[in-house]
Amino acid sequence: MRTTTVVRLNNSARQSLHRNPVPRSPRKGTRLRGLVWWKTNRRQEPQNAAVGEFDPTRPGLEIWCRSRYDTHQKPWVLDAQGHVIVQYELDKVAPPDWTEKGLEEIAPIQWTGAETQVAAAKERHKSGDVCLFEPLSGQFVVRFTEQADRLYVADVSGDWREEIIVVSGNKLRIYENPAKNPRPHQPRLWAQQHYRRSKMSWNYYSP
Numbered sequence: 001m002r003t004t005t006v007v008r009l010n011n012s013a014r015q016s017l018h019r020n021p022v023p024r025s026p027r028k029g030t031r032l033r034g035l036v037w038w039k040t041n042r043r044q045e046p047q048n049a050a051v052g053e054f055d056p057t058r059p060g061l062e063i064w065c066r067s068r069y070d071t072h073q074k075p076w077v078l079d080a081q082g083h084v085i086v087q088y089e090l091d092k093v094a095p096p097d098w099t100e101k102g103l104e105e106i107a108p109i110q111w112t113g114a115e116t117q118v119a120a121a122k123e124r125h126k127s128g129d130v131c132l133f134e135p136l137s138g139q140f141v142v143r144f145t146e147q148a149d150r151l152y153v154a155d156v157s158g159d160w161r162e163e164i165i166v167v168s169g170n171k172l173r174i175y176e177n178p179a180k181n182p183r184p185h186q187p188r189l190w191a192q193q194h195y196r197r198s199k200m201s202w203n204y205y206s207p
Ligand SMILES: [Ca+2]
Pocket: 053, 054, 055, 056, 057, 058, 059, 060, 061, 062
């Protein structure tokens, strides 16, 4: 039986695809329903991204994009409609002794329990420190002196907030937030199927 592919695009999406075509042969059996949205920030590669509730005053989730600079990264944030709402130079907001190679293994994290999420990351290309930062401003809110080789984020203590899990050589360390949980009765994140799916595997570009 032949596979039928249905793709309906508006004019703006057609123009976007013309400038930046996507692969034309979807996996057999895949039924495309069209482009949801496509957005570029002056054709820059976002490279690593983190999606989360970084600004509750804006509808939907925001997308933090790291940029692909090997040093002196210049992140930006898209809103749920694909508009660039902020961009900044990491060097101007990171601690002065943070590696100039920037951030890697970036993940949104429910650290405080408040509605606004922050992001966790480690020093790029080294067994380095770990930080939590505000994606919209780039401000570092917590820094852990570490020799982190790999970083994970998940709720392992069971209070629905998330902890930072660091692999350092053959050691594993877990950091939790000792502050009071402002919303202790939120349902556990593990109750959401998409959370279980996203935590099943680890991905360097969007953990
Ligand atoms: Ca939002």
